[in-house]
Amino acid sequence: MVGLHGFGGIGKTTIARAVYNQISSQFDRCSFLENIRETQEQKNGTISLQNKLISNIVLRMDTVGSINEVVEGKKLIKDRVSLFKVLIVLDDVDEKFIFEDIIGNLGDFASGSRFIITSRDVNVLCTFNKSRCKLYEVGEMNAQFSLELFCKHAFKKNCPSQEYETLSQDIVSIAGGLPLFLEVVGRLLYGQAKEIWEDRLEQLRKVSVRGVSERLKISYNALEYEAQQIFLDIACFYVNMNKEKPTYMWSDLKLFPITNINVLVQRSMIKIGDDNQFQIHDQLRDMGRAIVHEENIEEPWMRSRIWDTEESVDLLRNKKVFPKKILTG
Numbered sequence: 001m002v003g004l005h006g007f008g009g010i011g012k013t014t015i016a017r018a019v020y021n022q023i024s025s026q027f028d029r030c031s032f033l034e035n036i037r038e039t040q041e042q043k044n045g046t047i048s049l050q051n052k053l054i055s056n057i058v059l060r061m062d063t064v065g066s067i068n069e070v071v072e073g074k075k076l077i078k079d080r081v082s083l084f085k086v087l088i089v090l091d092d093v094d095e096k097f098i099f100e101d102i103i104g105n106l107g108d109f110a111s112g113s114r115f116i117i118t119s120r121d122v123n124v125l126c127t128f129n130k131s132r133c134k135l136y137e138v139g140e141m142n143a144q145f146s147l148e149l150f151c152k153h154a155f156k157k158n159c160p161s162q163e164y165e166t167l168s169q170d171i172v173s174i175a176g177g178l179p180l181f182l183e184v185v186g187r188l189l190y191g192q193a194k195e196i197w198e199d200r201l202e203q204l205r206k207v208s209v210r211g212v213s214e215r216l217k218i219s220y221n222a223l224e225y226e227a228q229q230i231f232l233d234i235a236c237f238y239v240n241m242n243k244e245k246p247t248y249m250w251s252d253l254k255l256f257p258i259t260n261i262n263v264l265v266q267r268s269m270i271k272i273g274d275d276n277q278f279q280i281h282d283q284l285r286d287m288g289r290a291i292v293h294e295e296n297i298e299e300p301w302m303r304s305r306i307w308d309t310e311e312s313v314d315l316l317r318n319k320k321v322f323p324k325k326i327l328t329g
Contacts, residue, residue, distance in 0.1 A: 003125035006138035009180035012118040028084040031056035140177025153186025213287040227260040235288025
């Protein structure tokens, strides 16, 4: 068992995915469970994780059927999943994730099975030390690799043009070795005039001492209104959900979803998975939700969107004025 820890956006999931792709052929079955922290917050989230794990390992769900209870899932994992030499990645876990309560006992799995776990909180991973979990801190990228990553997105090559060299180095120094920031800002500046670069650099300098989300917000502010609305909807409601139905809604609202979803993808603010589901980095998701939260901190019913189940139920019970959009889970 290996644990990767570090703050959001530092590249834990990217490293876990790279290792997973490199060594997966050495195992009978493999499963990459993403966004566990986010999934567990959803209704029946733990059962959803168990079902995904079982389907990835057993391959044919019609031979076992979907589970409806956590205890049932745990038993099925022991009876069927543990028969194979498995590689399982548990991505972005927090203190709510209890390995034994969800996956089962480590000793039940076949010899040679391996687990890779990522978390922002090293203390969460320390609870796995009784299973001899080896901990590794994911540090910041050095200046050379940071510049190469930024240039890959800003220039589509590994180094800046001479005219933009100083500007590129200044932006990279502000990024502090954070890959997500380098990618998003690089995509934002791609193809832009030098004057735009200088303006963005001044904006970044003003927020360089604040949190990552504040720095990423510059990319959000650069979006057109329609793209902003689609981004906020995805961050609040549609993470890991198929894009088909919300696309119809956005079309009716004249938000031009085909064009603006493409803009969000091009700027690395969202991704579209192989199954046509919206994917978004948790830092960008949290930033989007914070933008909505700040619309009215004291009176949530006055915000444009409500996604928290407890807040939704409270608004319904107290017959408050409804926001434009509400999701009760």
